[in-house]
Amino acid sequence: MKRRNFLRSAILGTASTAVSANVFGAGRASSSHKQFYELRDYELVRLERQEFLDQYFRYALIPALNRAGVEHVGVFRELKARYPARMLLLIPYDSGKDFFKVKEELAENTIFQEASKKYNALSVDDYVYSRYTTYLLEAFSGFPEIKIPSGEPKVFELRNYQSYSEDAGRRKIEMFNREELALFNEVGLSPLFFGKVLAGDTMPSLTYMLSFNNMEERDALWKKFGESEGWKQMKDKPEYANTVSEIVNRFYEPLSYSQI
Template sequence: MFGSATLTAKERQFYQIKIYHLKTKAQETLVDNYLEKTYLPALHHAGIKQAGVFKPVTADTAEIRIYVLIPFQSLEQFANLDKTLQADKSFQTNGKDYTDAAWNNIPYTRIESILLQAFPGMPVLEAPALKAPKNERVYELRSYESPSEKYHVNKVKMFNTGDEIGIFRNLNFNAVFYASVISGPRMPNLMYMTTFNNKEDRDEHWKAFSADPKWKTLSAMEEYSHNVSKSEILFLRPTDYSDL
């Protein structure tokens, strides 16, 4: 089974971020039940033991969103996931309110998908080592868009060769992943997720990052200038049933 494969040191995981766009609380309840009782257990059966489910800390007044983060050992495992799930008898029998929903009573508006590949500097997903209960935590998902493919490669180099990842690690940012988007709506871009016990903890960490001598030196290097044209920050919180 693909999910039980072991990565070598040089291999990097792939990640899918699925974003459920919803309109009503009834849809949210239905999708939550499906993810908790059907989808995540099926992922576990397929050998994917650490999938994350998150919601924005501040609710959007226009729509409801649920974010699902799934790690894969290979693109083949990603491509075969639907086939693997369809072969799971429990998956077939559970969650019929979701899977068999009528065309005029669907459980979501749309599902958005982003596919990423992990950076060499952190080739596999890591579960955060936090002490706070999940309902207090803050997970920060960042997206850095670059002006062109060349600048994107340069920003990725800054994280890896320039060791921006190392600065985050030394300051205990509890990163879950760093990755390049290989298919998504805002390319070229990279995304990464750092985690904190609460908002105050998050602010203290970023204050320390801004003051860090290594970051000041790295960010002042001419070779890494102008490699981010737009950044987006999203504050998320894990659901009670999230693995992460």
């Protein structure tokens, strides 16, 4: 049995205590600017009820986020979904401070409230999801902003690397920043974002997302990565030893109205 299940039962309210005030004060003007990501994982009750969530995202939430200055909101559905079917919402913020600011703006925005009426009026018999989990992530210094993929990729892979201790997690992030990100670029892997998990039930951990045209391309690129001399030299360095205790990955496809 898994030590911990990825993307389950995180409490959004812990975000304010899990992150220091100095981190949340960072903004676009900072020379060390890094984005923050809100990642929501929805567990649907029935796949056919996805339509209710689609309508809410497409006509209420995403337009409101865009008006508040949030760009490139991603919406994804799990490929070959098993029960419970999953949908993923990715919201990038320019700073940790904006994470709270935007939520306050939406709570007071009459246009958003009006557009949400139909969704909020769903009866208990029509409820869409059993729960949704929110993760808050801070972008890596080596990959500080979301990178929108070129073309129209059909497959997105979400990967979560869990560590046995905070220090192990820190060393794995250093491995990415110092060497592994460059190797990703060298072999042709296309990351969307990299983030340290600041609030969630897989802490300490990091999460990142990659895009591919299809699964065949995905398998070929990971094979190229695993067989590269760069990886063979890097993975056995003592400073990176025992940094990852569990890897969980899932595959998603973008929905038609996703901005990624």
